[in-house]
Amino acid sequence: MEWFESWFDTPYYHILYSNRDYTEAENFITALTSELQLAKSSKIIDLACGKGRHSVFLNQLGYDVLGLDLSKQSIDHNKKFETHDSEPALHFQVHDMRNPIKAEPVDAVFNLFTSFGYFDNEEDDRKVFQSVHEILKPEGYFVLDYLNEQFVRNTLVPEATVNREGIDFKISKKIEGRHIIKDIQFEADGKSHHFFEKVKLHTLETIENYAQECGFERITIWGDYQLNDFEKEKSPRCINLFRKK
Incomplete structure (x- = not known):
């Protein structure tokens, strides 16, 4: 998947x-x-x-x-x-x-x-x-x-924490080759979760x-x-x- x-x-x-x-x-x-x-x-x-x-x-x-x-x-x-x-x-x-x-x-x-x-x-x-x-x-x-693409490169924020509905989403971003990768980690419903997004520049x-x-x-x-x-x-x-x- x-x-x-x-x-x-x-x-x-x-x-x-x-x-x-x-x-x-x-x-x-x-x-x-x-x-x-x-x-x-x-x-x-x-x-x-x-x-x-x-x-x-x-x-x-x-x-x-x-x-x-x-x-x-x-x-x-x-x-x-x-x-x-x-x-x-x-x-x-x-x-x-x-x-x-x-x-x-x-x-x-x-x-x-x-x-x-x-x-x-x-x-x-x-x-x-x-x-x-x-x-x-x-x-x-x-x-x-x-x-x-150029705006993303110019304004990239490497680390941030975003709170939504009581959940702290810890987000890190990096550019790797031709992709921007967003790593997303958080605790919710008694479990640790880890997802990522990967989009081509x-x-x-x-x-x-x-x-x-x-x-x-x-x-x-x-x-x-x-x-x-x-x-x-x-x-x-x-x-x-x-x-x-």
């Missing part, structure tokens, strides 16, 4: 990241869909949807949404949000993003909040782009919201090469969730907008 399969399927993962600013995220998604001029009832896939909050919000904005995630626990949680007899529709499925997506062609695929770069094998990264390309309609959009050039190989063109890059222009040294995010050729 790979690190993300075990860690993402625990309740502690969601506790650690429970402070995420969902207002900012919803403002980002509102701005993003407006920027893309996606008509209401457009079909969108939320790829690596987690607990489904952003899929639900997209659906509330009037879009037909399919949320996909590798974590069965997350998808089981999300099933209560599904709409079965109303339009626009909202559905969730367990899915590995490396595999072809079995659904009707869609207008856009969103992969948000650094849900890419987990795989050691470069061919697996290419498979993600290929599966997205295959499910998109002609001229469809792929939004890949990723970390900014993909360069802009590598991401664009994957995209071009699979038949995408990069339209723009935004540097943050307010959709400001990307600056290599300063921007906290690297939000890529691709269009299927």
Whole structure:
């Protein structure tokens, strides 16, 4: 089992990241869909949807949404949000993003909040782009919201302790080769726990090469969730907008 399969399927993962600013995220998604001029009832896939909050919000904005995630626990949680007899529709499925997506062609695929770069094998990264390309309609959009490699290097904090719901998460970070590795240790429910996250520090050039190989063109890059222009040294995010050729 790979690190993300075990860690993402625990309740502690969601506790650690429970402070995420969902207002900012919803403002980002509102701005993003407006920027893309996606008509209401457009079909969108939320790829690596987690607990489904952003899929639900997209659906509330009037879009037909399919949320996909590798974590069965997350998808089981999300099933209560599904709409079965109303339009626009909202559905969730367990899915590995490396595999072809079995659904009707869609207008856009969103992969948000650094849900890419987990795989050691470069061919697996290419498979993600290929599966997205295959499910998109002609001229469809792929939004890949990723970390900014240079910003990560410039701002790395090696050690920190984060308290969430009475749990002290001891976190250490390091850059090892082409990866940033986050080591996470904590005590909870009478046990010691140890997990880690390992994400590739993909360069802009590598991401664009994957995209071009699979038949995408990069339209723009935004540097943050307010959709400001990307600056290599300063921007906290690297939000890529691709269009299927």
